[in-house]
Amino acid sequence: MISVHGRKEDFPIFNKKINGKDIIYLDSTATTQKPRxxxxxxxxxYEGYNANVHRSVYKLAxxxxxxxxxxxxxxxxxxxxxxNEIIFTRNTTESLNLLSFTIGDSLxxxxxxxxxxxxxxxxxxxxxxxxxxxxxxxxxxxxEEGHLDIGDLESKLKRETKIVSVTHQSNVLGTxxxxxxxxxxxxxxxxxxxxxxAQSIPHMPFRVRDEYDFVAFSxxxxxxxxxxxxxxxxxxxxxxxPPFNRGGEMIKDVDFHSVIFEDPPIKFEAGTPNVEGAxxxxxxxxxxxxxxxEEVRRHEKxxxxxTLKGMEDLKSVTYYGPRNVEDRGGVIAFNVKDKTNVKRxxxxxxxxxxxxxxxxxxxxxxxxxxxYVRSGHHCAEPLMRSLGLSGTARASYxxxxxxxxxxxxxxxxxxxxxxx
Amino acid sequence: xSWTYNDEVMDRxxxxxxxxxxxxxxxxxxxxxxxxxxxxxxxxxxxGNKIEDMxxxxxxCILSVVxxxxxxxxxxxxxxxxxxxxxxxxxxENFPVKISPGRINCVxxxxxxxxxxxxxx
Ligand SMILES: Cc1ncc(COP(=O)(O)O)c(C=O)c1O
Numbered sequence: 001m002i003s004v005h006g007r008k009e010d011f012p013i014f015n016k017k018i019n020g021k022d023i024i025y026l027d028s029t030a031t032t033q034k035p036r037x038x039x040x041x042x043x044x045x046y047e048g049y050n051a052n053v054h055r056s057v058y059k060l061a062x063x064x065x066x067x068x069x070x071x072x073x074x075x076x077x078x079x080x081x082x083x084n085e086i087i088f089t090r091n092t093t094e095s096l097n098l099l100s101f102t103i104g105d106s107l108x109x110x111x112x113x114x115x116x117x118x119x120x121x122x123x124x125x126x127x128x129x130x131x132x133x134x135x136x137x138x139x140x141x142x143x144e145e146g147h148l149d150i151g152d153l154e155s156k157l158k159r160e161t162k163i164v165s166v167t168h169q170s171n172v173l174g175t176x177x178x179x180x181x182x183x184x185x186x187x188x189x190x191x192x193x194x195x196x197x198a199q200s201i202p203h204m205p206f207r208v209r210d211e212y213d214f215v216a217f218s219x220x221x222x223x224x225x226x227x228x229x230x231x232x233x234x235x236x237x238x239x240x241x242p243p244f245n246r247g248g249e250m251i252k253d254v255d256f257h258s259v260i261f262e263d264p265p266i267k268f269e270a271g272t273p274n275v276e277g278a279x280x281x282x283x284x285x286x287x288x289x290x291x292x293x294e295e296v297r298r299h300e301k302x303x304x305x306x307t308l309k310g311m312e313d314l315k316s317v318t319y320y321g322p323r324n325v326e327d328r329g330g331v332i333a334f335n336v337k338d339k340t341n342v343k344r345x346x347x348x349x350x351x352x353x354x355x356x357x358x359x360x361x362x363x364x365x366x367x368x369x370x371x372y373v374r375s376g377h378h379c380a381e382p383l384m385r386s387l388g389l390s391g392t393a394r395a396s397y398x399x400x401x402x403x404x405x406x407x408x409x410x411x412x413x414x415x416x417x418x419x420x
Numbered sequence: 421x422s423w424t425y426n427d428e429v430m431d432r433x434x435x436x437x438x439x440x441x442x443x444x445x446x447x448x449x450x451x452x453x454x455x456x457x458x459x460x461x462x463x464x465x466x467x468g469n470k471i472e473d474m475x476x477x478x479x480x481c482i483l484s485v486v487x488x489x490x491x492x493x494x495x496x497x498x499x500x501x502x503x504x505x506x507x508x509x510x511x512x513e514n515f516p517v518k519i520s521p522g523r524i525n526c527v528x529x530x531x532x533x534x535x536x537x538x539x540x541x
Contacts, residue, residue: 285461340434358456358457358481358482359483360481360523364483364523390457391456
């Protein structure tokens, strides 16, 4: 259960005061805070097990390998995958780049990749790098409320479309995309289906399905430490793929001029892995499992719902993304109209524009009230361009946030609403 | 604590004194920060290497607008070189309110534009 106050007591950082006041952390989309259980697991690893994994034959190394592999099992179990389908990476970005430099590199001139206009840069740039070799990248659009335009996606899905890579939940609009429906369409077309789950797996129940070929996510966005990420890959896909990095660990046999690679997932984990990261992520998963992912989703839906309602009462505030909380996660991008009497000569052809406060000004204004929101383009510039904006402010929630945070946030926004 | 958006800052934001284009300028500098969406044009009128007048046009956050407007006003009568040599830290410290590290680039926008675009004769 998560009470309406959130679970701050498990998170040591919330004992910290800045300017003598509690911190209101509303930037979990960027990264999450860590519970005591995760911090203890990390020190516990170094105090009790540390040795290099998969290499040595002595007991301590066996134990280190065991906790590392147990962490992998825990991740697999959390999303309904098999252990050998879980590759540890640094983060979502590296997971997606791994795919670009393996299956992406096998594409030829005229092949197409379909993504959406609401992707994070880390699900755009690994694909547009292939344009140099004549691969075409298409973007499926979204409607005014930020729902993915499935008709547009279908019409852009061509015979030449080899890869479709879609975010499960937008890190700006909050939109939850219907990945099962999309997966079906993609599979009928015979394309590879990749899901950027960086913003979904931390916040809602998630099970891999047959239509999903690959799923990427980050540990640090789900209460785990930084520097550990995951790539789920269907085993038959992983088995066909060439390795990404090469070096220690990932080989069965090396001769002067030849090599036999390990089987997946080790084939994709060259070099000493981030064992403390895997152990920390596993502890984070244990923490989330005790709460239950349905409960996490319920709590965030509740906070989102009171936030949207509160924002609707503030005349100068506009938020983006779906109005129905069933269709969105606890990420709320917004802007505030600048009602100050600005006597500047900025308007094109003297037409008075509806001026917005710059998102950094909103964030600094809130920062001075200890309310921490993100501002800018959120690593999604094409999305910002589609919205006709250069940036937004963004608040996002997680298990430690409560109604009290929402109240202070809305009250502070209200002060901006009436300023001058 | 001091508030970033105090009266001095907000007054200048609302009533900038050097805003507006200058048709007979000697130097025109276009500056855009793609990450912030800020776009500023500096218009400079010179007499030798001295700044005779400076105005600006554009769109940005409160801090970059106020900093640019102050920069235009304070630069008048100064030498191009002496302005280019202003230290970043000193420039930020001279701003009327204390700035958090994340916002320093906003304040530095006009100085950087000037350094890049104002050539000595
Ligand atoms: C939807 C989405 N994809 C990918 C990423 C990249 O995650 P990371 O920086 O952990 O690689 C993010 C992070 O903000 C994200 O929100």
